[in-house]
Amino acid sequence: MAIQGEQFLDVANWIYKNNSKHAEICYRCSVNRAYYAAFHVAKRYLKLPKRTTHKETIILLKRNIAPAGEMLGTLYEARRDADYDLTQYVSQAKADECVKQAARIIKKIDSKSK
Secondary structure, three states: OOOOHHHHHHHHHHHHHOOOOOHHHHHHHHHHHHHHHHHHHHHHHHOOOOOOOHHHHHHHHHHHOHHHHHHHHHHHHHHHHHHHOOOOOOOHHHHHHHHHHHHHHHHHHHHHHO
């Protein structure tokens, strides 16, 4: 069954809100899922092939919807830090900011799609 990028945002929200005793891990995972929600929606909007890189997607989105592209670039850096820099603390506020940022990116893309 095919899924849509927006569904990752639902999961990001769920992970963020249900963080139990592993709060920071959940915050890191919600940052990751939020990024991928926006990334997949951007790729769909731009009609990009599967193998298009993150950097290429961000550059192309900046050319088409500059504010959304800038936000996706920022979200990419947050996702990369959350996934790979385990020495850097990911707070509840950071996770919340990233989930909201992904929602804003998707909204901007959706408004351009119509």
